[in-house]
Amino acid sequence: MIRIDTNSSKPLEEQIAGALRQTLAQGEFEPGDELPSVRQLAGDLGVHFNTVARAYRRLADEGLIIVRRGRSAVIRPQRRTATRVTKSTLQEQLSEAVATGLLGGLSRDDIVQTFKEALAGFGERKKS
Amino acid sequence: MIRIDTNSSKPLEEQIAGALRQTLAQGEFEPGDELPSVRQLAGDLGVHFNTVARAYRRLADEGLIIVRRGRSAVIRPQRRTATRVTKSTLQEQLSEAVATGLLGGLSRDDIVQTFKEALAGFGERKKS
Amino acid sequence: MIRIDTNSSKPLEEQIAGALRQTLAQGEFEPGDELPSVRQLAGDLGVHFNTVARAYRRLADEGLIIVRRGRSAVIRPQRRTATRVTKSTLQEQLSEAVATGLLGGLSRDDIVQTFKEALAGFGERKKS
Amino acid sequence: MIRIDTNSSKPLEEQIAGALRQTLAQGEFEPGDELPSVRQLAGDLGVHFNTVARAYRRLADEGLIIVRRGRSAVIRPQRRTATRVTKSTLQEQLSEAVATGLLGGLSRDDIVQTFKEALAGFGERKKS
DNA sequence: GTGGTCTAGACCACG
DNA sequence: GTGGTCTAGACCACA
Numbered sequence: 001m002i003r004i005d006t007n008s009s010k011p012l013e014e015q016i017a018g019a020l021r022q023t024l025a026q027g028e029f030e031p032g033d034e035l036p037s038v039r040q041l042a043g044d045l046g047v048h049f050n051t052v053a054r055a056y057r058r059l060a061d062e063g064l065i066i067v068r069r070g071r072s073a074v075i076r077p078q079r080r081t082a083t084r085v086t087k088s089t090l091q092e093q094l095s096e097a098v099a100t101g102l103l104g105g106l107s108r109d110d111i112v113q114t115f116k117e118a119l120a121g122f123g124e125r126k127k128s
Numbered sequence: 129m130i131r132i133d134t135n136s137s138k139p140l141e142e143q144i145a146g147a148l149r150q151t152l153a154q155g156e157f158e159p160g161d162e163l164p165s166v167r168q169l170a171g172d173l174g175v176h177f178n179t180v181a182r183a184y185r186r187l188a189d190e191g192l193i194i195v196r197r198g199r200s201a202v203i204r205p206q207r208r209t210a211t212r213v214t215k216s217t218l219q220e221q222l223s224e225a226v227a228t229g230l231l232g233g234l235s236r237d238d239i240v241q242t243f244k245e246a247l248a249g250f251g252e253r254k255k256s
Numbered sequence: 257m258i259r260i261d262t263n264s265s266k267p268l269e270e271q272i273a274g275a276l277r278q279t280l281a282q283g284e285f286e287p288g289d290e291l292p293s294v295r296q297l298a299g300d301l302g303v304h305f306n307t308v309a310r311a312y313r314r315l316a317d318e319g320l321i322i323v324r325r326g327r328s329a330v331i332r333p334q335r336r337t338a339t340r341v342t343k344s345t346l347q348e349q350l351s352e353a354v355a356t357g358l359l360g361g362l363s364r365d366d367i368v369q370t371f372k373e374a375l376a377g378f379g380e381r382k383k384s
Numbered sequence: 385m386i387r388i389d390t391n392s393s394k395p396l397e398e399q400i401a402g403a404l405r406q407t408l409a410q411g412e413f414e415p416g417d418e419l420p421s422v423r424q425l426a427g428d429l430g431v432h433f434n435t436v437a438r439a440y441r442r443l444a445d446e447g448l449i450i451v452r453r454g455r456s457a458v459i460r461p462q463r464r465t466a467t468r469v470t471k472s473t474l475q476e477q478l479s480e481a482v483a484t485g486l487l488g489g490l491s492r493d494d495i496v497q498t499f500k501e502a503l504a505g506f507g508e509r510k511k512s
Numbered sequence: 513g514t515g516g517t518c519t520a521g522a523c524c525a526c527g
Numbered sequence: 528g529t530g531g532t533c534t535a536g537a538c539c540a541c542a
Contacts, residue, residue: 009540011517018224025227038530048519053530061445064231068265069530070526086232090239093228094246097221102250103146104214105153111218115243118222122230137452139541176542266480267526274487281489304527342488346495349484350502352402353477355409358506359448360470367474371499374478378486393525395532422515432534437515453515454541 001036004045012047016055024064024075026122034072035065132173140175144183152192152203162200163193260301268303272311280320280331290328291321385420388429396431400439408448408459410506418456419449 002019004012023029035041038056042049060067067073101111130147132140151157163169166184170177188195195201229239258275260268279285291297294312298305316323323329357367386403388396407413419425422440426433444451451457485495 013517018227021231022223022227025230037528039528048521049530050520050532051518056530062231067530068526069267069524071529073530086229086234087238087242090225090229090232090234090242091246093221093225094243095249097218097225098246098250099146100221101214101218103150104218105150106214106218108247110215111247114215114218115222118219118226119236119239121223122226139453141541179542182541269526274483278487278489307527310526342485342490343494343498346481346485346488346490346498347502349477349481350499351406351505353474353481354502354506355402355406356477357470357474358409359405359446360474362470362474364503366471367503370471370474371478374475374482375492375495377479378482397532421513423513432536433515434517434535435533440515451515452541453539455514457515 001041001044004047012051013054013058016041016045016047016052017058020055020059021064029075031075031077033075035074037072130173132175134175140179141182141186144169144173144175144180145186148183148187149190149192152187157203159203159205161203163202165200258301260303262303268307269310269314272297272301272303272308273314276311276315277318277320280315285331287331287333289331291330293328385425385428388431396435397438397442400425400429400431400436401442404439404443405448413459415459415461417459419458421456 002016002023004015004019006012008015020035029035035056036044038053039049042052045052056065056067056073059065060073064076065073066076098111101114102108106114130144130151132143132147134140136143148163157163163184164172166180167177170180173180184193184195184201187193188201192204193201194204226239229242230236234242258272258279260271260275262268264271276291285291291312292300294309295305298308301308312321312323312329315321316329320332321329322332354367357370358364362370386400386407388399388403390396392399404419413419419440420428422437423433426436429436440449440451440457443449444457448460449457450460482495485498486492490498
């Protein structure tokens with residue numbers, strides 16, 4: 001389902017949360033669907049269950065999923081409208097990305113191009 | 129020569145290495161040129177010299193410069209900068225950012241708009 | 257008789273125990289009266305009987321009711337409800353809430369207003 | 385400085401974060417002041433440093449403090465204005481508090497009285 | 513010295 | 528079975 005890179009300097013917890021976030025954004029899950037259990041996913045990825053649990057908790061704090069003791073984590077039904085927070089988070093992430101590109105020697109056009117590809121990766125898919 | 133932001137959550141070491149990498153990529157130095165000494169640069173930036181030393185070390189590990197005890201660091205002969213890594217990092221960061229925006233309820237246009245702002249935030253620097 | 261909210265993050269067990277505690281505090285039962293059986297109440301609420309059983313167990317631990325195998329749970333003779341604990345818990349929760357508001361930049365009036373709304377949200381139930 | 389109760393069912397991490405939040409709300413620290421180090425506070429409280437670290441991280445996520453590797457955690461300078469999130473958090477906390485009180489058998493007047501006391505606990509103190 | 517991350521595993525709460 | 532919390536300690540990154 002998702003892949004992680006234990007050699008990356010990026011914390012596993014963030015990698016997992018990020019990957020799940022992307023999966024959710026692509027609409028692969030319907031609201032109400034259950035995510036794999038913490039221990040299940042941890043086993044699949046070969047990491048400690050605590051690491052996955054923290055990733056889940058983070059997504060729950062962001063309002064993307066609902067986790068409750070004794071039950072599987074489920075995708076949250078409604079879409080939030082707290083766009084103010086989202087917007088500032090977005091700004092920060094995009095700025096960081098642009099900085100990465102420029103510092104790495106990419107041209108502005110390269111970056112724009114990559115951005116377009118990324119956006120296209122999340123096709124306007126309808127709720128089939 | 130370069131600027132750093134002590135309020136950023138990005139490690140100083142990385143900021144310095146990144147800025148130097150960019151400077152090198154812009155061809156401001158010829159192979160064989162000497163970089164400022166660790167203590168010199170540390171003094172200019174107002175940071176601990178260990179931090180600068182580690183940034184130099186990192187660049188040396190990447191094969192961009194050569195550092196030897198008792199000598200100034202010098203630019204290495206040539207070497208295509210590792211843009212491949214940069215590119216994939218960029219892709220990943222942008223994908224995550226787009227996912228953040230979509231999950232937060234922003235429209236694609238909102239995201240494009242925010243991206244443009246982010247890009248504009250890095251001014252159209254000329255290769256002087 | 258009592259209502260529970262399966263969407264709340266508050267454990268079902270606690271919701272049930274709390275509701276029963278409140279019912280008892282309102283004097284709806286005389287000492288010696290029988291409570292509904294665990295399975296009966298579980299069926300009415302649509303939850304697992306283990307959950308109800310644990311709520312009863314908790315009340316029994318608090319000395320409010322008496323449960324014995326093969327008999328219905330009965331109300332215990334008397335006992336001032338432990339309002340002292342409730343009061344200090346309340347104080348703590350309200351202090352935390354006020355701190356949240358102030359740190360978030362809200363005015364004291366905003367907080368008072370929000371408090372009033374919260375209180376109003378629990379309707380003016382009469383002790384029928 | 386702060387007290388915790390290891391017998392409480394409330395997670396230590398939350399107790400610590402909550403206590404610090406209150407301390408901050410009371411203006412005992414000036415922006416820029418340093419908090420005790422993670423290991424220092426952990427030692428004082430008799431808990432594992434990870435527990436304190438998580439509490440600090442939480443406060444940092446909320447924008448109340450700034451934590452950076454290699455440096456002490458410091459109080460964040462500016463006051464955020466993201467009142468939308470704050471407001472909804474406040475609502476939830478106050479509702480929960482009111483529920484606690486009512487379920488515990490307190491009268492509405494008792495609750496209002498306790499709220500007033502809590503609010504008064506955060507005197508309108510000026511930046512002396 | 514600071515904080516950050518991860519593993520490991522105990523123990524608990526919930527259904 | 529689920530997730531939650533805590534301890535313990537290794538190891539890393541940064542200043």
